Structure formats: C-alpha cells, structure tokens
Amino acid sequence: MRLLLISLQSNASLVGLKYIAANVRSHGHDAQILLLPGYLDPTLHPGIESFVRTYKPDLIGIGLMSIEYYPAKNLSRLLKEKFSTPVIWGGLHVILKPEECIRYADYVCCGEGENAVVSLLDHLRDKGRDSIPDIPNIWVNDNGTIIRRDAFPEVDLDSLPVIEYLPDYFYGFHKGRIINFAHDPKLFRSYALYGGTCHMMITTRGCPFYCGYCANAYTMTVFGKKIRKRSVESCIEELKLVKKDPYVIYINFEDDWFFSHDYEWMRKFSEEYKKHINLPFMVRVFPGVLDREKLFMLRDAGLSLVIMGVQSGSDRVNFEIYNRKVKFSSVKKAANLLNESKVAPYYEMIVDNPYETEEDEMESIRSMAQLKKPYTISLAHLTFFPGTLLTERALKEKIVDPDAYLTRYMVKIDETYFNKLLYMAPYIPRFFIQYLNRPKAERNVVHRALTTLLFFVAKRTVEPAVFFFVLTRGLKYNFKLTVRTVTGNWKSALAKVLFNFLGKKDMEFDERLALARKEMPELFEK
Ligand code: B12
Numbered sequence: 266m267r268l269l270l271i272s273l274q275s276n277a278s279l280v281g282l283k284y285i286a287a288n289v290r291s292h293g294h295d296a297q298i299l300l301l302p303g304y305l306d307p308t309l310h311p312g313i314e315s316f317v318r319t320y321k322p323d324l325i326g327i328g329l330m331s332i333e334y335y336p337a338k339n340l341s342r343l344l345k346e347k348f349s350t351p352v353i354w355g356g357l358h359v360i361l362k363p364e365e366c367i368r369y370a371d372y373v374c375c376g377e378g379e380n381a382v383v384s385l386l387d388h389l390r391d392k393g394r395d396s397i398p399d400i401p402n403i404w405v406n407d408n409g410t411i412i413r414r415d416a417f418p419e420v421d422l423d424s425l426p427v428i429e430y431l432p433d434y435f436y437g438f439h440k441g442r443i444i445n446f447a448h449d450p451k452l453f454r455s456y457a458l459y460g461g462t463c464h465m466m467i468t469t470r471g472c473p474f475y476c477g478y479c480a481n482a483y484t485m486t487v488f489g490k491k492i493r494k495r496s497v498e499s500c501i502e503e504l505k506l507v508k509k510d511p512y513v514i515y516i517n518f519e520d521d522w523f524f525s526h527d528y529e530w531m532r533k534f535s536e537e538y539k540k541h542i543n544l545p546f547m548v549r550v551f552p553g554v555l556d557r558e559k560l561f562m563l564r565d566a567g568l569s570l571v572i573m574g575v576q577s578g579s580d581r582v583n584f585e586i587y588n589r590k591v592k593f594s595s596v597k598k599a600a601n602l603l604n605e606s607k608v609a610p611y612y613e614m615i616v617d618n619p620y621e622t623e624e625d626e627m628e629s630i631r632s633m634a635q636l637k638k639p640y641t642i643s644l645a646h647l648t649f650f651p652g653t654l655l656t657e658r659a660l661k662e663k664i665v666d667p668d669a670y671l672t673r674y675m676v677k678i679d680e681t682y683f684n685k686l687l688y689m690a691p692y693i694p695r696f697f698i699q700y701l702n703r704p705k706a707e708r709n710v711v712h713r714a715l716t717t718l719l720f721f722v723a724k725r726t727v728e729p730a731v732f733f734f735v736l737t738r739g740l741k742y743n744f745k746l747t748v749r750t751v752t753g754n755w756k757s758a759l760a761k762v763l764f765n766f767l768g769k770k771d772m773e774f775d776e777r778l779a780l781a782r783k784e785m786p787e788l789f790e791k
Pocket of ligand 1: 278327
C-alpha cells in the first residue's frame with residue numbers, strides 16, 4: 266500500500282511525519298512525504314495534481330498543528346474534488362480538536378500515528394475502503410456518521426525505526442514544481458530551519474510540567490503522564506545515520522525536558538555521543554530543576570546551546586497565570602549555572618498576556634535586566650491554544666476570541682513599549698532599562714523616542730553580536746564549526762535582523778492567510 270503524507274508547515278523541519286513514514290516503510294508499505302509550505306490556494310496546482318496522480322496513493326495523510334488548520338481544510342476540499350483517495354488527518358491540532366477535524370477528512374488519528382497508520386493501511390489492503398476499520402486512535406467519517414475509537418496504547422519508542430535527516434522520499438513544492446529534496450539538498454536547506462544545519466530529534470515523549478499555556482497539559486490526558494524514553498542505543502543509532510550527511514553540524518533535541526533522563530542514561534549517552542557523534546547540540550531545560558552534574562556531563566559531550574523557558578520575570582504571573590511554580594530566584598541560579606558552563610543561553614519569554622498588569626510587565630523587565638549576561642532572548646505572543654489550562658480559564662472569563670489561535674503565529678508579537686524594553690534587557694545597560702521601565706502615565710516623548718531608537722539599534726547591532734559571541738563560546742571557540750554555523754544560519758539571522766520576528770517563510774504564510782480570508786471567506790466559516 267502507498268501512503269502520501271503531506272505537511273502544510275512553512276518550513277521543512279518535520280519530526281512526527283518522518284517517524285510515521287519510517288514505521289510504515291519498515292512494515293512493508295510505501296510512504297512519501299510532501300511539503301506544501303503554507304499552501305492555501307483556491308485551486309489545486311496541476312503540479313501537485315500530477316504528482317498525486319503519478320504516485321497513486323492508497324491513503325493521503327495530512328499532518329497539522331493549529332496554525333495549519335485552514336490550509337488543511339482547504340487542501341482536503343481540493344483533493345476530494347480531484348481524487349477518491351481516502352484522506353486522514355493527524356497531528357497536534359487533531360489531538361486537541363478531533364470532533365472539528367473529522368468533519369473534513371475520512372479518518373482522523375487522535376494520538377500517535379506510527380502504529381495506527383500501519384494498521385489502517387493493512388486494513389485497506391485486506392478489507393478494502395468500504396469496510397469500516399476498527400483501529401484504536403482512528404476515528405471514521407462514514408458519509409457523515411462519525412465513528413469514534415478509544416486511544417491506542419502509547420508507542421514503545423525503541424520499537425520504532427529511527428528517522429533520517431533527509432529521507433530520499435521527502436518532496437517539496439517549490440515555485441510550481443514538486444522536487445525531491447534528496448536530489449536538491451540546497452533547496453531542502455532553504456526550507457529547513459537553521460539553514461538545514463541541524464537535525465531535529467526527540468529522545469523522550471511527554472512532560473511532567475503543567476504549564477498553563479502549553480498543549481502538553483491536554484496531550485498528557487491522551488498520552489498518559491509518564492514520560493517515555495528511548496534507549497541510548499536507539500538515539501545513537503539515529504545520530505550515526507544522521508552524521509553521515511556532511512551538512513549536519515548541529516543536533517537539536519526537541520524534547521520538552523531532556524533532563525528527565527536519569528544519571529545512568531546521561532552518563533552512557535554522553536560517553537557514546539562524544540565517541541561516535543561529537544557534534545554540538547542544543548537541549549531545552551526547565552529553570553527550577555536544572556541539574557549541575559547532568560549539565561556539565563552534557564557540556565563535556567558537546568552541549569553548546571540551551572533553550573530555557575522563563576516566560577515571565579514576575580513570580581505572580583508565573584505562579585498564578587502560567588501555573589509554573591518556579592521563583593525567579595531559581596531562574597537566576599539556573600542562568601548563573603548556564604553561564605558558568607559557557608553554553609549559549611537562549612531564554613524564552615511570553616508577552617501580550619491580557620492577564621498581566623503594568624506592574625507585572627515592569628517587574629518582568631526588571632528581573633530579566635538582573636540576569637547574568639551574556640544571554641539571548643525570544644519573545645512569543647501568548648496564544649490561547651485549545652485544551653490548555655489558561656485557555657479554559659480565558660474562555661470562561663470571555664477575555665479571548667476562541668479562534669484567534671488559528672491565524673496567529675506565536676512568534677508574531679505586538680510592538681509595544683514594554684515588549685521592546687523586555688527584548689532589549691540582555692542587550693542594553695541596566696541603567697537604561699531602569700530609566701525607561703516606567704508606567705505609561707509617567708512616560709514622555711524622550712522615553713518613547715529613546716526606547717524606539719535603542720530597540721532599532723540594539724536589534725541590528727548588539728543582538729547579532731551577542732548571538733555570535735555566545736554561539737562561538739558555546740562551540741568552544743571552534744573556528745570551523747563557528748564559521749559553518751554562521752554561514753549555515755546567515756539567512757535566518759539576516760531575516761531576524763531585517764524583519765521583526767517572523768521568519769520569511771512564516772511571513773509569507775501570514776500574508777497568505779490574510780489573502781485567503783478575502784478570496785475564500787467560506788473556508789473560515791464555522
Ligand atoms: C518539534 C516541534 C516543532 C518543530 C517541528 C514540527 C514538526 N512538524 O515536526 C518546529 C520547530 C518546526 C516547530 C514549529 C512550530 N511549532 Co512546534 N513543536 C515541537 C515540539 C517541541 C515537539 C513536537 C514533536 O516532535 N513531537 C513528537 C512527534 C512524534 O509527535 P507529533 O509531531 O505530535 O506527531 C505524532 C502525532 O501527532 C501523530 N501525527 C502527527 N502528524 C500526523 C499526520 C497524520 C496523517 C497522522 C495519521 C498522524 C500524525 O503521529 C505522530 C507520531 O506519533 C512540540 C511540543 C510537544 N511536546 O508536542 C511543539 C508544538 C507542537 N509546536 C507548537 C507551535 C505553536 C509551533 C509554531 C506555530 C510556533 C511558531 N513559529 O509560531 C511553529 C509552527 C510551524 C512552523 N511554521 O514552523 C505548539 C502547537 C500548538 C498547537 N495547538 O498547534 C506545540 C505543542 C508547543 C506548545 N507547547 O504549545 N515545532
């Protein structure tokens with residue numbers, strides 16, 4: 266059986282679809298992945314139509330996060346007009362909103378897809394399209410009658426085949442043509458994050474923290490609370506494969522909490538990683554539980570960049586709004602530890618929070634200005650994704666538009682006075698922050714002009730310099746790696762300096778969403 270997996274994501278950095286395709290192929294079926302970056306045209310492009318006609322898939326799978334909901338709805342309509350091939354939807358948005366998604370597909374997968382999709386392909390092969398499959402996780406839309414199924418037992422991660430950096434069955438839609446990315450790696454890299462210099466993988470699934478804004482609070486009710494872990498052998502096997510591609514110079518572990526691994530696992534992983542892989546890598550850490558011994562073990566193995574969620578510099582906001590029981594004093598300790606380890610520190614903050622008072626925003630800025638420098642910062646727009654604790658509260662209190670999350674990128678923030686100040690906290694002297702960090706009523710034209718000027722200058726001078734310095738320090742001043750990291754990322758770095766916060770591909774996606782609202786208003790109707 267042939268499965269065509271489609272992503273509408275604006276970039277080619279995929280994880281989930283690769284795991285499904287690898288598992289489907291290891292069970293004797295065929296699978297191809299097609300990236301249609303932000304495809305939202307009112308008609309199906311002939312290039313896509315002939316690609317599908319040539320491959321003749323027995324099943325078409327569309328993977329989506331919430332930001333890809335309308336493009337998925339549109340694509341399903343277009344495919345149904347041309348093909349009778351059954352369509353299945355899957356991915357984070359489907360897990361959150363299965364009732365909504367099943368209306369636009371023949372099947373939806375409400376959990377992990379690796380084994381569920383293999384069972385569906387086996388079913389279609391053995392029993393045909395007209396018989397209703399009885400497979401956990403796979404809901405069926407039988408001509409409008411919805412048949413719901415229980416959740417599939419979660420996948421044993423070590424039973425899954427590993428994924429490749431650039432599989433030879435990964436295609437992309439580019440300027441009206443479908444191209445095999447493996448035959449044109451340069452094009453693949455232009456669609457991948459970080460210029461394609463890094464391989465994205467995960468060694469665990471699940472997260473023990475119940476942050477109010479995060480979808481994990483919901484997905485844990487689906488996947489179970491236990492964090493599932495891969496063995497060191499499975500991870501090293503994948504990394505040995507990935508390392509064969511000379512262009513991969515960085516590993517990006519996307520685990521929500523990489524430090525959930527115990528000391529034994531960390532020790533073995535660090536040894537094996539240093540011996541067989543020895544590439545710089547990045548992980549995410551949680552401030553309140555940053556373990557010194559594990560940090561330095563990983564640092565010795567090549568850890569060079571750490572992403573730490575701080576979210577707010579106000580304890581009130583973290584405790585009462587984000588349900589993050591982490592005092593800022595713990596964040597300070599973690600920042601000192603990260604600086605001592607000389608990794609590149611990258612701190613994530615959330616802004617545009619309707620629950621934040623002026624005092625909260627000022628305290629957040631004050632706190633971040635006190636953190637040990639150098640560090641870099643990213644700001645994300647508080648997005649009320651379905652199924653999160655905070656969204657449940659906000660909907661009850663009617664303070665958000667329930668559908669706003671479907672058309673807004675998290676990285677697209679409001680250009681407010683406080684957001685600019687917060688953004689500059691790592692890059693300008695503390696006395697400037699103290700002078701400018703004041704309530705609206707106390708600001709005058711000098712404060713506003715100075716903030717705008719400093720923001721304009723800092724974003725185009727100090728920030729890139731700090732980024733370059735911490736990246737190089739994180740790479741232990743290895744000249745070759747630094748040059749390759751910078752050359753690999755210059756495009757995204759330049760985009761960051763020139764445009765505000767959205768990457769070029771996300772901006773195009775944003776514009777396309779706005780255009781589609783005018784061209785296809787029916788698509789956005791409930
Ligand atoms: C890795 C990751 C990324 C990567 C790769 C994403 C990818 N497509 O693989 C990158 C960096 C590209 C990314 C980007 C974004 N991300 Co992200 N990302 C994650 C992260 C950390 C892990 C996801 C992952 O790999 N999980 C493991 C894999 C195996 O699971 P999976 O992807 O869910 O896939 C499984 C199932 O869902 C299902 N499935 C998935 N697709 C399909 C398709 C079919 C047909 C079927 C049947 C099944 C199926 O089977 C898969 C295998 O089990 C999650 C946090 C989390 N814990 O989930 C956030 C998360 C998914 N991201 C999120 C967001 C918001 C974004 C951005 C919009 C942020 C932004 N820029 O504004 C962008 C959007 C995409 C873009 N334009 O770039 C949110 C999504 C919330 C929502 N409701 O949509 C999350 C949950 C973070 C959060 N905590 O809220 N992300």
